[in-house]
Amino acid sequence: MPRPVRFNVNPKDFSDRGINEIEMPEGHMGEGFFATSFDKVVGLARKNSIWPLPFATSCCGIEFMATMGSHYDLARFGSERVGFSPRQCDLLMVMGTIAKKMGPVVRQVYLQMAEPRWVMAVGACASSGGIFDTYSVLQGIDQVVPVDVYVPGCPPRPEAIIDGVLKIQDLIHNESLRRRHSDQYKHLLETYGIQ
Amino acid sequence: MPEQANIVLPEGSLEKQTTRLNLGPTHPATHGVFQNILEMDGERIIKAESTVGYIHRAFEKLAERRPLYQITTLTDRLNYCSAPLNNMGWHMTCEKLLDVKTPKRVDYLRVIIMELSRISDHLICNSIVGVDTGAYTGFLYVMQYRELIYEIYEEVCGSRLTTNMGRIGGFERNFSNTAFQKIEQFLQEFPKVWKEFENLFMRNRIFIERTKGTGAISAERALNYSFTGPNLRAAGIDYDVRVHAPYSSYEDFDFIIPVGTTGDNYDRFMVRGEEVWQSLSIIRQAYEKVQSFKGQDAEIYHADAPEYYLPAKADVYTKMEALIYHFKIVMGETEIPVGEVYHSIEGANGELGFYLVSDGGRTPYRLHFRRPCFIYYQAYEEIVSNTMLSDAIITLSSLNLIAGEMDA
Amino acid sequence: MSISRDHIKEKLNTQFGDGIVSWNDASDILTLEVKPDLNLKVLTFLYDEPSLRFQFLTDLTGIHFPDKTGAEIGVIYHVHNLKENIRLRVKIFVPIQKPDVYTATGLFSGANWMERETFDFYGINFIGHPNLKRVLNVDEMDYHPLRKEYPLEDQTRIDKDDEMFGR
Numbered sequence: 230m231p232r233p234v235r236f237n238v239n240p241k242d243f244s245d246r247g248i249n250e251i252e253m254p255e256g257h258m259g260e261g262f263f264a265t266s267f268d269k270v271v272g273l274a275r276k277n278s279i280w281p282l283p284f285a286t287s288c289c290g291i292e293f294m295a296t297m298g299s300h301y302d303l304a305r306f307g308s309e310r311v312g313f314s315p316r317q318c319d320l321l322m323v324m325g326t327i328a329k330k331m332g333p334v335v336r337q338v339y340l341q342m343a344e345p346r347w348v349m350a351v352g353a354c355a356s357s358g359g360i361f362d363t364y365s366v367l368q369g370i371d372q373v374v375p376v377d378v379y380v381p382g383c384p385p386r387p388e389a390i391i392d393g394v395l396k397i398q399d400l401i402h403n404e405s406l407r408r409r410h411s412d413q414y415k416h417l418l419e420t421y422g423i424q
Numbered sequence: 425m426p427e428q429a430n431i432v433l434p435e436g437s438l439e440k441q442t443t444r445l446n447l448g449p450t451h452p453a454t455h456g457v458f459q460n461i462l463e464m465d466g467e468r469i470i471k472a473e474s475t476v477g478y479i480h481r482a483f484e485k486l487a488e489r490r491p492l493y494q495i496t497t498l499t500d501r502l503n504y505c506s507a508p509l510n511n512m513g514w515h516m517t518c519e520k521l522l523d524v525k526t527p528k529r530v531d532y533l534r535v536i537i538m539e540l541s542r543i544s545d546h547l548i549c550n551s552i553v554g555v556d557t558g559a560y561t562g563f564l565y566v567m568q569y570r571e572l573i574y575e576i577y578e579e580v581c582g583s584r585l586t587t588n589m590g591r592i593g594g595f596e597r598n599f600s601n602t603a604f605q606k607i608e609q610f611l612q613e614f615p616k617v618w619k620e621f622e623n624l625f626m627r628n629r630i631f632i633e634r635t636k637g638t639g640a641i642s643a644e645r646a647l648n649y650s651f652t653g654p655n656l657r658a659a660g661i662d663y664d665v666r667v668h669a670p671y672s673s674y675e676d677f678d679f680i681i682p683v684g685t686t687g688d689n690y691d692r693f694m695v696r697g698e699e700v701w702q703s704l705s706i707i708r709q710a711y712e713k714v715q716s717f718k719g720q721d722a723e724i725y726h727a728d729a730p731e732y733y734l735p736a737k738a739d740v741y742t743k744m745e746a747l748i749y750h751f752k753i754v755m756g757e758t759e760i761p762v763g764e765v766y767h768s769i770e771g772a773n774g775e776l777g778f779y780l781v782s783d784g785g786r787t788p789y790r791l792h793f794r795r796p797c798f799i800y801y802q803a804y805e806e807i808v809s810n811t812m813l814s815d816a817i818i819t820l821s822s823l824n825l826i827a828g829e830m831d832a
Numbered sequence: 833m834s835i836s837r838d839h840i841k842e843k844l845n846t847q848f849g850d851g852i853v854s855w856n857d858a859s860d861i862l863t864l865e866v867k868p869d870l871n872l873k874v875l876t877f878l879y880d881e882p883s884l885r886f887q888f889l890t891d892l893t894g895i896h897f898p899d900k901t902g903a904e905i906g907v908i909y910h911v912h913n914l915k916e917n918i919r920l921r922v923k924i925f926v927p928i929q930k931p932d933v934y935t936a937t938g939l940f941s942g943a944n945w946m947e948r949e950t951f952d953f954y955g956i957n958f959i960g961h962p963n964l965k966r967v968l969n970v971d972e973m974d975y976h977p978l979r980k981e982y983p984l985e986d987q988t989r990i991d992k993d994d995e996m997f998g999r
Contacts, residue, residue, distance in 0.1 A: 284450060286457050286479050287828045288504040288585055291548075295574070295584075298567035313450070328831075330970045331457060331478045334449050360497065363482035364977055364986045365969060384585050477968040484953070485977060485984050520860065647914075650889050650942030661914075668917050765860055766891070766910060766921070777891055779910070792893040794910075802945045831968055 268406050275319075275345075276401040277307040279394075282318035284338065286325030289352035292384040293324050301387035306394055315341040320397060321374075326354035327367045339374040340423065344409050347400065348376045349393055353383045375417055434810075437465050445813075449478045455552070455820060456827025458801070467812050472805045476798070480831040487791040491756040492518050492732075493592060495791065500586040502793060503829040505548050506541035506772045508577065508589045513769035516671055517778040518592045521765045524729045529717050530594040531673035533725070535710045536607065537580065537589065538672070538769075539703040543614075544573045545772035546654075546696040546703075549824040553693055554625060556821045557634050562621050569614050572606065579603035593733040594726025604711075611708055618704075622697055635689035639819030641807050646687060649803040652796050653774025655823060658695045659687030665770040676713070677706050689815075689822040696824075731758055756786055773797055773824055797829040835883065835916050837862050843884060847877055861910070863921040871907070871924045872934040878911060878920065879939055886911040886920055889936070892946035894954040897925075898980050904928040905954055909936070926956070935961040953978035 251273070256265025283293055296303045297311070312318045315338045327335055339348065350370050353359035356379040358368035370376060377400055380393035408414055418424070431442055447460040457478040463471040483498050490498075499510040512534050519526065526534075547570055551563035574584040579602050581589040590596065625631045641651075646659040656663055662683045666674045682698035684691030717724075726733050730749045739746035752758045760782045768777035774796030781790040800823065808816045840862060844852060851870045856863040866874050878886040891910040898904055903925035912919045926933060935958040936943040947958045948967040955976035958964055966973065975982060985992075 288501055290456075291504055292585055294548075295567065295571065298571070299564055300568060300571045326479055326481055328478055328480050330480065331449060334478070338450060361481045361486070362985050362992065363486060364982075364984065365480045365482050366986075368986075368989055368991065386584070477966075477970075480968040482977070482984070489984055645941070647888060648941045650940065663914055668914075763859060764863075766919075767860075768890075775890070777910075779891060779893060779908070781895065790895050792891070794891040798945065798949075799942055802942065 271406065272402040272404060276398040279306075279308050279320050279397070279401070280310055280312050280318045281308050281320040281322050281394075282313065282315060282338070282342075283311055284321060284323045284325075284335065286323075286327065286331065287354070289324035289355070289384045292387060293322070293351070293390065296387040296390045301391065303391060303394065306391070306398070308394065315339075316343065318342060319346060320394075321346065321348045322351055323348065323355045323370050324351040326352075326359065326361060327370050328365050329367055330365075332367050332370075332373050335370055336373045345401075345404070347378075347397055348374055349378045349380065349397055350376045351380045351390060351393065352385060353381055355379075356381060359383060373421070375421055431463050431470055433465055434468075434470070439465050442470060447816075456825060456830070458825065458827060458830065460804070460816075462813070462816075464813065469808055469811060469813060469816055472808050472816070474801065474804055476801065476827075476830055478831070479827050481828075483793065483832045484791055488787055488789070491758070491786050492760065492788070493753075494756075495788075496590075497586070497588050499793075500588055501828055502795065502832060503545070503771060503773060503776070503797070503826050504585060505826060506545035507585060507587045508537045509541040509545075509769070509771055510776065511587060511589045512538050512672070513767070513771065513776055514778060515590050515592050516769065517765060517767040517780055518732075519727075520767050521760065521763060521780055521782060522592065522729070522732055523761075524593050524727050524732060526594060526672070526727045527724050528673060529714060529721065529724045530726060532710045532714045533595060533599060534590070534672050535674065535677070536707050536714070537577075539707045539710070540573055540576060540607075540610075542772050543700050543703045544570055545824075546700050549772075549822070550625075550693055550696055551621070553635070553689070553818065553822045554631075556818050557631055559624065559631070562624050565617065566621055569610070569617055572610055572614075576603060576606045576610065579606060591726065591733055593729045598723060598725040604715075607707070607711060611704065611711065615704060618697075618700055625693070626697070632690060634814075635693060635818060635822070637686075638689050638811060638815035639692075639807055639822060640686050640688035641803060642687065645803070645806070649800060649806075651774065651800045651803065653771065654692060654695045654699065655687070655774065655800055657681065658684035658691035660685055665768055665775050669768070671767075671769060677709050679706050689818050692822045759784055759786070760788070768794065771796060773826065773829065774800065793832055795829045795832055797825050798832070801825055801830060835913070835918055840884065840918075840920065843881065844874070844877075848874065859921075861919045861921045863923065865923045865925070868924040868926045868933060871909075871922070872936060872939070874922060875909065875911070875936055875939055878922075884913070885915065886913045888912040888914050889940040889942055889946075890919070892936070892943055892950065894950040894956060894978070896954060896979050900925070902927050905931045905956055907933055907950065907956060931956045932959055933957070934959050937961060952976070955979070 254265050254269035256263055285293055321339060350356045355370050358366050378393050378396050380389055382389050442463045442465055445462045445464050447462055449457040449459045459475040461473045462469050486498060487495050496511050496514055499514040500507040502510045547566045551566045554562040577587050578584055579600055581587050641659055643659045643661050646656050660683060662681050664681045679702045682695050684695050734753055735746040735749055740750045762782060762784045764781040766779045768775045777794030779792040780788050783789040807819055851867050853865040878884050890912045893908050895906040896904060905928055906923055906925045909922040933956055935947060945967055947961055950956055951964055952966040952968050953976060
């Protein structure tokens, strides 16, 4: 006879407050197991355990440090472990101005990352060159690597960086398993000269 | 290999040839982008070759295109950990060229902001030295108070990091009561936190073993390399621009300059730590001086220089001269007098100088930033040769190299 | 300060005579212009002379005046006497066809990268410099960007339309 559990006997109704509740995927449930198809849950698992690579060059890097601090904690979205080795990371966050001298380095770091990989351009300088329309600054990192999310701002507030990470999480959640092998993706990489 | 022909392995080395290690532009976050190619004999570095320029943004060429007040946004991005300091330095350079005198209250408000940004920069530097030795907690603890400093900046100018604070002749608006409240809150709460941070490191055996004796530079070499700021003071020379050439009424304040002896990492850490205490004392004195202005005097927040500071809107709508000045300033047609001026302030890393050459016309003819980080990074190759790799990493973070200031 | 500007002027005038092209006493720092091949001698004299002792190099930078034919490129030194707290500005000008200047790295180690930066921006050839390469720009760059004839923006970019940006 299972012990009667007494918790949440008066559940509150939050439907009027616009709180997002994730619905359970369709599947077959039984005693102690839940069977569903892989592509429905892999997005959920991936998006809440991103390992970002903070490629911080300038001022936006300091705002990233503030985002990782305890006031604006990025770790509560699953990005607790920031890594500096491209082989181990999923999300390349390019924060700060990328000069022409640094462009090949960004490209090399991107090439070393394993699929699936996402790129976030944080700040005006990484998105489009920012206020520096000069001979030595790359006008946006999308000249060298394909970018998924752009976060504008100079520097963007920590809330904006978190919003960017949430958008990446949406992309990851909805991404199909076959996307990296599709013709469209291959064509995208070819336009950047990446095999 | 031909490049190794002139590198001689030291006596008693177990290696047959040197290894090349690339301490590349992508560091673990915080430090910034500069590259060092190290020739190593096992764990010992024989020779280091530095490469900078990975974030060269051509500030000096950009500045030739912009009127004086638009260059403030460029100065923010020099040493971005203490952006208001750079802004104030630039405003003082313009005031020197344009011959504008600021009233005392403006000077004292500027001193509060400058010392807050100095504290903010030293907080980052010392806590990153802690992170590099493995002590991550101090960094998180101290970032909380940097957020309070950012809130003070937001009250004054609206922005957290790249502040573009102040105008030529003063500030854009008077400090609000909330700003003064937050400054008071900072003055009350921060000393306890800093004391706790220092207790973690100052007499910690592990920290002292790692930082004492490593990364040392003698006073003669430091002077020859044109070091300034806390790095020079740690080597024993008490040169501080706030005392040598006082600007913004620093002569009215009472503070001491901490000086080290050997110029190693531990001395630099201690000098910066003590400078935070001195800055707190200066802010307290400046706050009391500002509170002592009463009535009409408490409303002054800018100098009376209508050609360079936007006149009040009520005057613009009623008086002719104010309208003309407003038009000229907004359209960027105010003419700067011909001349050249060099002004320097004590930035968080050393003497931050601005050399401004003007030939009349709207924009400067030539603007050169004397950037302390660029100048003392040259000495890294000499400091680090013949030391261990782990000491070199700590030296890198204790010298407080900000890439934005280095490459400009 | 115990060294007056007149004392500095007198010492330098007696030592160098007509090597000094002009004095400017009106600006905030005493400025002098010397003939280009005398720059190292003047700096060494300022360093060694017991009553002058300008032993701290604050800044070294370049400037380009395209209209002054024969003396287009300038190098400007700011030196500082820390004990007496007095600064001095020394300028030299060289023609753009042959911008040769003696290096100050033997005297001040801090001049090493400052001269590399000036070479990178203006193309001045510092004679005797141990490692005269570009320091801030990419090594393959073939022009010297801060000269007045070159524009600020990168001319090879395709996405930004100059007309829309008001240039």
